[in-house]
Amino acid sequence: MPIARPEPQNARVIAHVDMDCFYVQVEQRKQPELRGLPTAVVQYNSWKGGGLIAVSYEARKYGVKRSMRGDEAKNVCPTIQLVQVPVSRGKADLNVYRDAGSERVFPLSSYLDFPRVGPDNLQVTYLHFQIEEGLTWAAKPTLPGVIFILATKGRCERASIDEVYLDLTDAAEQMLSETPPEKLEAIDEEALRSHVLGFSEDFEVANCCSSSSVEDSRGQEEHVRQWLCRSDADHQDKLLACGAIIVAQLRMEVLKETMFTCSAGISHNKMLAKLASGMHKPAQQTIVPSSSVKELLASFPIKKMKQLGGKLGTSLQCDLGVSTVGDLLRFTEEKLQEHYGIRTGTWLWNIARGINGDEVQGRLLPKSHGCGKTFPGPQALRTITSVRFATLNFNVEHWLNELCEELSERIQHDLEKNRRVAHTLTLHARAFKVDGLHTNKKFPSKSCPLRYGTAKIQEDARKLFDFGLREYLSLQNTGWGVTSIAISASKILAVPSGTSSILKFFNGSCPSSTFSKELTDVSAEDHLSKETADASVEDSLSFSTSASVVSSLVREHGANSGILTLESFSMWMQEFLQLVLHGKHSIMDFFRGSNSFCSSSQVCDGNEIYPGANGTESEKQLNYKGDGYQSSHIDIQQSATWRFNVDDVDASVVDELPPEIQQEIREWLHSSKHANTVKRGSTIDRYFSPVKRS
Numbered sequence: 001m002p003i004a005r006p007e008p009q010n011a012r013v014i015a016h017v018d019m020d021c022f023y024v025q026v027e028q029r030k031q032p033e034l035r036g037l038p039t040a041v042v043q044y045n046s047w048k049g050g051g052l053i054a055v056s057y058e059a060r061k062y063g064v065k066r067s068m069r070g071d072e073a074k075n076v077c078p079t080i081q082l083v084q085v086p087v088s089r090g091k092a093d094l095n096v097y098r099d100a101g102s103e104r105v106f107p108l109s110s111y112l113d114f115p116r117v118g119p120d121n122l123q124v125t126y127l128h129f130q131i132e133e134g135l136t137w138a139a140k141p142t143l144p145g146v147i148f149i150l151a152t153k154g155r156c157e158r159a160s161i162d163e164v165y166l167d168l169t170d171a172a173e174q175m176l177s178e179t180p181p182e183k184l185e186a187i188d189e190e191a192l193r194s195h196v197l198g199f200s201e202d203f204e205v206a207n208c209c210s211s212s213s214v215e216d217s218r219g220q221e222e223h224v225r226q227w228l229c230r231s232d233a234d235h236q237d238k239l240l241a242c243g244a245i246i247v248a249q250l251r252m253e254v255l256k257e258t259m260f261t262c263s264a265g266i267s268h269n270k271m272l273a274k275l276a277s278g279m280h281k282p283a284q285q286t287i288v289p290s291s292s293v294k295e296l297l298a299s300f301p302i303k304k305m306k307q308l309g310g311k312l313g314t315s316l317q318c319d320l321g322v323s324t325v326g327d328l329l330r331f332t333e334e335k336l337q338e339h340y341g342i343r344t345g346t347w348l349w350n351i352a353r354g355i356n357g358d359e360v361q362g363r364l365l366p367k368s369h370g371c372g373k374t375f376p377g378p379q380a381l382r383t384i385t386s387v388r389f390a391t392l393n394f395n396v397e398h399w400l401n402e403l404c405e406e407l408s409e410r411i412q413h414d415l416e417k418n419r420r421v422a423h424t425l426t427l428h429a430r431a432f433k434v435d436g437l438h439t440n441k442k443f444p445s446k447s448c449p450l451r452y453g454t455a456k457i458q459e460d461a462r463k464l465f466d467f468g469l470r471e472y473l474s475l476q477n478t479g480w481g482v483t484s485i486a487i488s489a490s491k492i493l494a495v496p497s498g499t500s501s502i503l504k505f506f507n508g509s510c511p512s513s514t515f516s517k518e519l520t521d522v523s524a525e526d527h528l529s530k531e532t533a534d535a536s537v538e539d540s541l542s543f544s545t546s547a548s549v550v551s552s553l554v555r556e557h558g559a560n561s562g563i564l565t566l567e568s569f570s571m572w573m574q575e576f577l578q579l580v581l582h583g584k585h586s587i588m589d590f591f592r593g594s595n596s597f598c599s600s601s602q603v604c605d606g607n608e609i610y611p612g613a614n615g616t617e618s619e620k621q622l623n624y625k626g627d628g629y630q631s632s633h634i635d636i637q638q639s640a641t642w643r644f645n646v647d648d649v650d651a652s653v654v655d656e657l658p659p660e661i662q663q664e665i666r667e668w669l670h671s672s673k674h675a676n677t678v679k680r681g682s683t684i685d686r687y688f689s690p691v692k693r694s
């Protein structure tokens, strides 16, 4: 449910930047000959020419829409160029689009300086290479990608695969105090091409502008210049003017360096900025001054508002007769609360007035990872495992495994590249019951703690599906058909690098520690993002697993024991993770470095350290117990994987630990080496004591 946040007192400048027909632009950059032509990107499923998922503005002029299939699009626009989405594992591979927003590219200008170094048979002008690919160029000048360029002027929140919010308040304040627009000798043409709601239109109407006329455009630009440079404007509008000039510069920078055009909305909050960014596309920007908010919302369709596209919007239409946001002004806050509850009622009351206090979060990386596949019509999946339709892959398990493999690769990539760990695995599906009526009911989404490793994710996803299916079918003994499956990884947190954050990480003050011991239903808002991905993973323990292992250990044994202080343990882990990050790929490697690792077949007796269990065993396991899944905890000691011999511990490892813990560890190792029975009393000793844990 939406939450109403009051607007902060101070004036803000918020921009929403959205790439234009993004997938088409990515394809056009790959194939420059498509530029300027009516083009659409079509889904991997080629039935009737494939479903269109992105349409160029040239094609839109012919009436081509995203909802069409390729054949239909060709009927309305015979010259349309249809480009297939890359396919991998029998489904769309969106990596190329996902990466396009955040890639770091060689500047085209620099590339042109070294044309002979590049592959001969390619058009150098449009080439871009990712630095990560490790190309050995004589010179490697780097320039940031879209997100990085946009993030240079203020707080940046990546909202989806192709859109960001920017909080430009500080940059605008600074510009206003140092170089206010009225003192600028020249204002970029791009800024002068802005649309100012409630201002530009007046000019257009008064002058009956046809956008193609040069005089008209000059006149409009002059008109906008007057608005941007008003010395009698209030502080908020002056800030917006600065914001518009900054956004225009950013958009030009994006175009210059990445060849992508984008559109933007600039206002004093996220909601209004988002509404505005889509008003004039492509490659334009729209400013919403406070004085125009009422007029904008008066005619804005209620169902087009974020969070009102679904049931709530429908209820507003059907139950309250509301068709535009402005219509909400007819109702008191109490009335709206009466219908929709306190929080939602207040939120609705606020949006009717353009009030939205949501902050721009500083986040350049996606909030979640997800991948899914639909199985429309006759493709619906009707069996869990492959029995009769083995060759057709019409079974849930096959596709779950494929999707999980993708997800696993993606989160592993995120972990390695960005040091982020995902904590929650969620399965979403759509299904119908074969009960004569083909009832389409929502398949209950389910989630559980996420364990790294493809096989584990596949195993858990399958359990989530089984559990969801039982709930879906309830007592009816009917068949079913699954029309879509999606799997997502969320609650993604950075691996902490400082004591205070690591304490938070382990201490329950962050979402990671709210692991449910049971499967949890997923709220309607917990959608898959547009972000989906591919990648591959070894089923090995990475430090991500260690983070969740440690967090579970602390919860299980440490936090309340008073034996090992959380702080000292966290310090130790901090160093530990640093070591893992700097060259060692896994905790196993960390210990293996001293050749101390016992294989699971080895017998390890009294002189063993149990620094943790591997992710498989230490995490809560999902076991079906007849009437539902329950969590159970597998004894850590069963995991021989994590046993190693004290005698083999490399002393240098201890030297690298924080000084305040070194002595304690040394004493503990010493006592462990010299006693077959584990010494009691040492804090860490007791903490890891197998006896204690059994």
Ligand code: TTP
Residues within 6 Å of the ligand: 018, 019, 020, 021, 022, 023, 024, 053, 054, 055, 161, 162, 281, 282, 530
């Ligand atoms: P959008 O930003 O919604 O649309 P767009 O960028 O194609 O066009 P516009 O200029 O109107 O903003 O989506 C971004 C990309 O996400 C889009 O290029 C293709 C992909 N996408 C899908 O794959 N399926 C969908 O249903 C939508 C809405 C988008």
